[in-house]
Amino acid sequence: MRSKALPALMCAALISGTAVLTGASPASAVSAYSASDDISEQLALIPGLSVVSVADKGGFPYYTLTLTQPIDHRHPGKGTFQQRFTLWHKAAAKPMVLYTGGYTLATSTREITTLLDSNQVSVEHRFFAESRPAAVDWKDLTVWQEASDEHAIVQALKSIYTGKWLGTGASKGGMTQVYHERYYPHDLDAVVAYVAPNDANNKDDxxxxxxxxxxxxxxxxxxxxxxxxxxxxxxxxxxxxxxxxxxxxxxxxxxxxxxxxxxxxxxxxxxxxxxxxxxxxxxxxxxxxxxxxxxxxxxxxxxxxxxxxxxxxxxxxxxxxxxxxxxxxxxxxxxxxxxxxxxxxxxxxxxxxxxxxxxxRTSYDGQAISSTDRWVSTRGERMMFIYGQNDPWSAERFKPSKHDSRLYEAPGSNHGALISKLTPADRAAAEATVKRWAGQQ
Structure with missing residues (x-):
């Protein structure tokens, strides 16, 4: 079930990134990027979006943002909450990596972000930490509702970012990204999911x-x-x-x-x-x-x-x-x-x-998960799955379709499997595919 020592019932989000966004300066100290890189005015024009803060990260602005989201996307009158996310802005024409951590707001730089030298958006999952209404109805915590949250974020930011969009996430974050792709397949140009469990049949372990x-x-x-x-x-x-x-x-x-x-x-x-x-x-x-x-x-x-x-x-x-x-x-x-x-x-x-x-506490309904499993294996396009050979979460995995999709296994790796941990041949092939999907090859 997994948490502290990253337990098993918990699909732990071991960091599958390359570096942590640390040492960001407060907004008042930002001076490393030019005025032309500041997109605050464009962000301010997006309905429901608020800029909480901006800092400097590696010479580029790093925004903390919120977007007003419906508690229930099917019934917007039920109320709203503020969903927290971050934006590391490099250039509007560069690729954008959408990272879903699956839990609270994660700030690590993802592997494919570094590979592509891209922008990155990191999203806090609904009803975790600060991304929650004052009164939570747990019935609204579903994979479709979160996918709809991410869809709203993508649609809002596409008014600024015109390059290719790639989704990524590890463990529960990888699952979250897959569900987003399943329900909104036109939002992203490709998905790279790391160590994403797939319990398509909960009765079969x-x-x-x-x-x-x-x-x-x-x-x-x-x-x-x-x-x-x-x-x-x-x-x-x-x-x-x-x-x-x-x-x-x-x-x-x-x-x-x-x-x-x-x-x-x-x-x-x-x-x-x-x-x-x-x-x-x-x-x-x-x-x-x-x-x-x-x-x-x-x-x-x-x-x-x-x-x-x-x-x-x-x-x-x-x-x-x-x-x-x-x-x-x-x-x-x-x-x-x-x-x-x-x-x-x-x-x-x-x-x-x-x-x-x-x-x-609640009862189980696996219909959304089993239907996603079928969709990925038959209709999913440009989806890459990275698994660890010695990772128990990788034992039940997604099976990609034949539509320009891939699955790789990192030898000897655990729940922290990465493209960089693949065999040299697989790593080269995976990196080339990701760059092609991003329009860089």
Whole structure:
């Protein structure tokens, strides 16, 4: 389910970019770009758009903006909210990269932005952080509604930016970009989605089960399974340490029901997180479950995948909106955990509703996700998917159509797979395709 240590039920947005936009100067200090580069007046003419601030980034203006969006695009009279996004402006005729992070506002420079020397827009997902109305109706948090938000942003900015538009995102951000393309296929010229999960059939998790039977070496898999099992075998000793860690961090477990339930939930996620964020190079560090002391077992686990799910991280103000989406539409991996069957106390706990407050829980409807899966594989055009060989989220993936679309797998990579991590031949081919799509070849 994944969050702190980038847990599994959470499609964690590991940064698949090349650099973070840091060190931006306040608006009063901006002087590195010329007056001809300042597009503030043009932005001010766009209905519903507000310039919150402007800073300097690498000699170019970096705007923080909001756009007035309907809470419900089908019923605009329901009210509005301000959706936050940023714009890194280089030149109106250059390509534009539309980046969806899928969560709160992310400010990293994306890989294809660097490759194309392009402008970049980064969008905060509806109902996360500051992009939310005063009163949230969680029924309006759908993939179509967010795609419609992005459509409005694209249409607004196309009055200024006349070059090619390419969409990108990683993990949940990659999924978000795919849904945008599915519902508004004429907005963008191409999409590059990184490590985008595709739970087209939420009842079928065979892809994930196969992954955990084949990833890495048998020795490493056995060692990880043994540690995971031993954590539950030694439940009293491990729970005592888990509660101490939680107390130190001020964490509570009202949503999950108890520290014991939260502990089991975290242990179930442990192996997933090991592969999602780590690599086969970490396998030699796995302790011998049979001989490790309680402290050795707990300390290693805490540093290698034991992510603590708490009220503080999973409510409406944190990653709760993601879990709501997973429970409602995106789906989740309901693994069998056969090696833990006799040591589990809560057999139905491993699903997103478990970590949500009661007011955010819901039932699942996968129609939008399954229809998007079919659309991508049959009708999608100019779509590129980058996956990591050792990434559990990459086990169930989108399958591109034959319409000028591609899929690449980065050898040995986890949830941070990039074009730059592909084999030399695949990297060259992928970069050439992206440049062609952007009109640079």
């Amino acid at each position: 065979s892809g994930y089960e196969k992954f955990f039977k084949t990833v890495g070496t048998q020795e490493c898999r056995d060692a990880l399974d043994a540690v995971q099992r031993e954590m539950l075998v030694r439940r009293p000793a491990m729970l005592q340490r888990f509660e101490a860690t939680s107390a130190e961090q001020g964490l509570t477990f009202q949503y999950l029901g108890s520290a014991d339930r939260a502990f089991e939930f975290s242990v179930l996620d442990q192996v997933w997180n090991f592969w999602q964020s780590g690599s086969a190079a970490n396998c030699p560090t796995i302790p011998d479950a049979a001989t490790a002391t309680d402290d050795e077992l707990y300390t290693w686990s805490l540093g290698h995948g034991l992510s603590i799910y708490s009220d503080q991280g999973n409510g409406a103000e944190g990653t709760g909106p993601y879990y709501r989406q997973a429970a409602a539409q995106l789906g989740w991996a309901d693994l069998k955990f056969k090696h833990l069957k006799d040591v589990r106390h809560y057999p139905d706990i491993y699903q997103p509703n478990s970590v949500l407050p009661a007011s955010m």
